[in-house]
Amino acid sequence: MHDVAAAAGVSQATVSLVLNSASGSRFSEETRKKVRDAVNRLGYRTNAHAKTLREGVAGMIGFIGDTVATTPFAGAIIEGAQQRAWEDGLLLLTVNTGGDKELEAASLDTMLSYKVAGVVYAGMYHRRLDVPEALTGVRSVVLNSQDRAGRVASVAPDEVKGGYSAARRLLDAGHRRIALINIESLESELPAAVGRYEGYRKALDEAGLELDPDLVRFGTGGEEDGYKYAMELMTSGNPPTAIFCANDRGAWGAYQAVSDLRLSIPGDVSIVGFDNQATLAPFLRPGLTTFELPFVAMGRRAVELILQDAEPDGRVELMDCPLIERNSVTHPKEMP
Amino acid sequence: MHDVAAAAGVSQATVSLVLNSASGSRFSEETRKKVRDAVNRLGYRTNAHAKTLREGVAGMIGFIGDTVATTPFAGAIIEGAQQRAWEDGLLLLTVNTGGDKELEAASLDTMLSYKVAGVVYAGMYHRRLDVPEALTGVRSVVLNSQDRAGRVASVAPDEVKGGYSAARRLLDAGHRRIALINIESLESELPAAVGRYEGYRKALDEAGLELDPDLVRFGTGGEEDGYKYAMELMTSGNPPTAIFCANDRGAWGAYQAVSDLRLSIPGDVSIVGFDNQATLAPFLRPGLTTFELPFVAMGRRAVELILQDAEPDGRVELMDCPLIERNSVTHPKEMP
DNA sequence: TTGATCCAGTTATACGAATAACTGACTAAA
């Protein structure tokens, strides 16, 4: 900047003031042109560190994830966060800890030494987690999870509404016997499992249907369980006309079971998934109707909470999982 | 740091020298203890910007990708880069441009204003690309792609060797009629397609086998083509005993075709894939024997080239794709 | 004519750390 000032024949302060044009038309057009020309001629680029040193806060946001980057379907969460940050000219300083608490603490420390404007603390799957202590005093947001202590603002998918909408989609198509192949036993308190189940029950209840325990199964979330339970359900005396699989991998297993039974989807049984797994759901035959986890939107929202003026409180913000309509749902056979 | 110095009753310079302990045992143990105590008491954390301002280079590496973060199987590339960077205490400043050249230029500019130690320029798939001009003068490495101009060092998968190893794996199992379902027509100059094909031919040639053009098909890389070509191949008068699918998605299609034909894998036909797509290959029945793109290793290596003392030259460094053995390969039926 | 106000800049300083160069006290060799 000194060089620019020298080249333009003005003082360093003038260059700074012209470039940041804060003081409106304080300088003559002539002077401003001289400065701009010198800047271009020298290819001057401001030193962000000097600026930060002066201003106290960097144009960067820290992003800490356990394994977000390697979780196939969650990379989008970084994408969303970065997009939103860039809209305000900020960059993302990212770290994947892989769950290593020591690395987490150390890298967080380094981030703070870089005076990041805030920290996004992302979980690879929706759960209740404990936020590292070092985050107190720093503006931060928990992403795709919830702060167990309820102190830090959190952004997570609305699992209940997702489960509700899934069941609702099938009810609206005319189904009355709707099975659920859930992700995991409810004892785990996995919000995805608990929430989607709750939404499913709510939708059935609203439709005046009794919950049939025979139609609800709990697996591990793997496709083997999807296969096993779909097989059981479809070979039982009173099979369902539709299955809501609480994750796409389970749905894949269900597809295989239905195929092995020489039945067709959606002719013999409608299937709704959850997750909209990009490498799976669109490629199944028929394409799987499912719900998308709003990774991009959540990433955006988390950064937005950091950028906003007001200090965010410990609220949990739940975001809608949009329905991705494909071809695995139709009316049940009995329906006219 | 001034506060620490005041609390410890020494000068700021002393604090700095003690903390960086560069000058060995220059200070008495007593003084050093005073300083350490004050640091702990005040929770002092160094200001990275002041340090960078003084030293000229930040402890950060820029990572620019077109869509790496959203490409499901390539998130690992960031993971690898970040791991290696952290081993030297550096953080990654990441940006996904989504192919937007304007965003790319602007964010690169911001990165440079942060005095990054170097820039990793990653492509989402292996291709020849043009490096942005702004990178000249900055230490940089092209990752998962190659600099068309050959000026910037590049790290990419060894496609030829990969194709060779795949064909070799089948030859070693005793196969002599080995089909290839390639990713794309060769006109595209896609290194993955060209290279894997070349390796395939080389292996056949070494084994003294003539290349049968009927056994080589070129598709789009989608599973529909895998299905279509596998169906054609297996229903022809002289079907292959093994198929090398140059990508896992194609292999998936082939699986479906084989299943529809009431044939079994690997009993009736062995299949080898490529990519080791995490959400697919392990979950197929039987598990798909395939080759892994060394994303983590490549990410690590790219950062290593940036960190090493010597300025990297424009060489292309090709990295091995390891064989992931599962259950889709066995001896051909004719073999004893 | 005088004081107030505006104009178009400049000067001086702070941000926080690293380090070259210095200091004053003590020790050891000649």
Add this chain to the structure above:
DNA sequence: TTTAGTCAGTTATTCGTATAACTGGATCAA
């Protein structure tokens, strides 16, 4: 006793930017 050398720190300066406070001249209202 002088001189050189070590020890344990301190002083002063640098990095690049933003901005508060200032300056000297012109304009304007009373």
